[in-house]
Amino acid sequence: MARNISFTIKFWRQNGPKDAGHFDTREMHDIPDDTSFLEMLDILNEELIADGKEPFVFDHDCREGICGMCSLYINGTPHGLTERGATTCQLYMRRFNDGDVITVEPWRSAGFPVIKDCMVDRSAFDKIIQAGGYTSIRAGQAQDANAILIPKQVADEAMDCATCIGCGACVAACKNGSAMLFVSSKVSQLALLPQGKPEAARRAKAMVKKMDELGFGNCTNTRACEAVCPKNETVINIARLNREFIKAKLAD
């Protein structure tokens, strides 16, 4: 049975990337703890609208942890604190207690400028993928899918790397604003699979170059990214990216 909790919520308000921004505070009363965090924010917004105010803006879409749209920094942790990897939309109010103060902030990183309130612009990630996160294959040319045998372990490992949802929690948590976990996950997925090998060197170089160009920081192996990744991507991917990149550069 659900219990009801009351708490204070501090949420970030910022009108565009140039605005300094500030916190608004509101008391929330008797929220059932089987409500999801985003549903709690829906309730908050209904209250704000009832008061004639503009709603609190945040990104969200599928609400089942796969689209990677949701991006809230809750009480000092991207996506909020859960035992296992979960996105903001999979965070439930049962994780909180009566009387808590809940602070909600946007991803803060130079690579992700704020659009409004907690909605940030993550188009930099698209640009990195565009730089080389693909195999150059044209529709209709592929050979039979079973023509290349891929050992189960390799396929499984590639799958783990491919699980990244591109939410940007890694960048948000990184004190260096580095996007290495994101980039390395894509590079790893394609470097592991035979289909991705022909372009592996070009891909690693192009994606790292784009990442640097876009102003993301240098990885200092603090592992904050993997600690907050909702899909449990690991820094093993970063080691692989380093290897692929160094190999490619030495070969030049």
Add this chain to the structure above:
Amino acid sequence: MIKIDSKIPAGPVSEKWTNYKAHQRLVNPKNKLKLDVIVVGTGLAGASAASSLGEMGFNVLNFCIQDSPRRAHSIAAQGGINAAKNYQNDGDSVYRLFYDTVKGGDYRAREANVYRLAEVSNNIIDQCVAQGVPFAREYGGMLANRSFGGAQVSRTFYAKGQTGQQLLLGAYSSLSAQVQAGKVKLFTRYEMEDVVIVDGHARGIIAKNLVTGKLERFSANAVVIATGGYGNTYFLSTNAMGCNCTAAVQCYRKGAAFANPSYVQIHPTCIPVHGNNQSKLTLMSESLRNDGRIWVPKKLEDAKRLQAGEIKGSDIPEEDRDYYLERRYPAFGNLVPRDVASRAAKERCDKGFGVNNTGLAVFLDFSESIERLGIDVVLQRYGNLFDMYEEITDVNPGELANEINGVKYYNPMMIFPAIHYTMGGIWVDYELQTTIPGLFAIGECNFSDHGANRLGASALMQGLADGYFVLPYTIQNYLADQALWAKIPTDRPEFAEAEKGVEAEIDRLLNIKGKRSVDSLHKELGHIMWEHVGMGRTEAGLKEGLELLKKIRQEFNTNLFIPGTKEGLNVELDKAIHLRDFILMGELVANDALSRNESCGGHFREEYQTEEGEAKRDDENYFYVGCWEYQGADDVAPVLYKEPLEYEAIKVQTRNYKN
């Protein structure tokens, strides 16, 4: 007056697509470089179409409402994608996939389209593997398969419980390659508000930049919409929060026929509704039905005690459990198609056997498979779904809960049907062209391939088939017409007029200045839809529903409140535009349901059922595609046109999943 001509090519069903491709008109490579195509949407259909058209040389303008093409809702598909590869050597073939799909669709799909879909299904798998989609593999390195509802073969390819994600990321990566090559121009956080028609042809769109709030004009030689379904009409559905039918409804307003709106799929395995604040329903993959067994108590008193919270599912021993799907449908058991499984659950709950406090849930139990396969194997197959379930409900389905007479019982999941997919959509011909020349619809947003019910793992197949292998061909048959090659400047009066229309609507909505929030009205709409136009429909209920929908529109038009202005980002304004179209869509669904006096697939009219409670089709009178034409205003009833169905290859019969 619309003209319904399906343009199905002549010849036997298995040769139609080959013949079509052999004789269609093509655009030569040099001319492709001069032609622009707008693709709205970046899901499986949109992204694959945009990238394929880009690869061919067309200039593509690609729009999405999310911040990145990778977030389109195709990403949430869990279970898998069908293909007739017959890698398992279990007797699969293109014909069998075709047959299963037509049968699963309760004989309301167009034969020729479905055959083409089955034909290209194999190319999709090849294409995706080449892109680096990490499908599950066997130890020998071959691709693995699982079974899905409505089929007796294992033909579903999967990537853990994230197949949609992996396929979308594959399409997204191809799309990204084309963006890099300069062939696709991407517009993220843009929403299509209207289609612009010049001399009877779709020649552009009006899109709203969601960040700046500005309306912008885009012109092209053809427009493709791939904007998904209208499931969110019901408010609570498995769709993402942003899914909407505004683009499709706007095409309908401009003269595109809307087909079979009443065919709405209700997915049997979703997490039940828990409270009034709920914003969406979470799907538990259909793949769970491979190893999970669905049941309710045999005894009504057990159900009563479950509803009161006095006992738990694991307290009920094997002999008191009613595995009603296995009982009613011995041949397919827990793997009957979705519509059948959903109705069966509703039937049990209506009889009072529901197992949670609302009485609207049944159990999905893994005790038997955990005992048979071991917990490790079960977790390997469904671990992420178990985690997801526990995160939401606080119950771990992999946890041993009870032991009665030496039999181990694990916590069962609770599930209930929820709106999931819409088979209906913009009417298209064999070329995927709507009744407006130059306007194409692909993916879930068209009506084409699933008839009255879609089989599991077929949505991904259809989206990618349309985008990679069908539309890029058929659109050329249209674009080859040189009369259409002139560039249309966006300062033409048609564009100005369309933009003015959208602007006026936005002003109207902002100036209502009433008291109700968009969500509160949307919830009310959803409630009406679920109660009156939901799983079990009746003539009286539908009529009442239509009356209530009128009232909702009245309330919307007079008492809506949108904070803020039209400048800049205004989430509430965008939601209000969506809601305006959901209301129209709701009426369309109800009208179609009312006109179709039979039960088939996702459309179940309680008046038309057999004594055993199975759907009763009426092939004599309703063997057609219902196409609706807009009559100039939202509050005027639409007019029905019929596209008769012609079956050559398949003998139409009653669906039978019993033996």
Add this chain to the structure above:
Amino acid sequence: MWLTTSSIGRKVIMSVTGIALVLFLTFHASMNVVAVISSKGYNAICEFLGANWYAVAATAVLAALILLHFVYAILLTLQNRKARGASRYAITHKPEKVEWASQNMFVLGIIVVLGLCLHLFHFWFNMMFAELANNGLPYVDVDSATNGVGMIQYTFHDAGVCSAIYVVLYLIWLCALWFHLSHGIWSGLQTLGANNKVWFNRVKCISTIWATLVILMFVFVVCWFALGLDPILG
């Protein structure tokens, strides 16, 4: 040049210089242990590493490594601050997995450099520099610039109150160095890509053991002489 223009390249510079310095430290620590065993042996090493051309050249290389490591640390830190953006979180929660050292490498590095200055003043200034510039006469009360053991004894024991302070400062310095190395060795290998799923914990474990051994050797020598003990074999 990719080493200076790419983020991974810059990290490779940090990594390679860092690992080279770790190797030097390992050598230095083993050398120090000799002082505890035999003053004759140790002084022979000191003589060998005195004002000979190869020792001076090696010192120059070492100085270059340290400079490179330090300059790049500053560069990376500045870049990373910029990448992090102007706004800061109101609340941050440090995940358990994240080691304290990993997030404070720059601060630790500064402590290490400060300690290094003190150390160079105590030893290099009175030994190699004295040989080169002052006819082999140290600037403190020790008979010869090649009398390494004497220099150690003077610094940690014979200089009275100053010695006590030096011992404390050295221990703080070594402590900071341990934190720096405990992350640094692993991080350096990770940056070079020398890591995978199987070796992840092994690499981490080996790095920690290595760092601990090196530091323990240093600490052992400092404590031995601070307690006024003589080399075992005299």
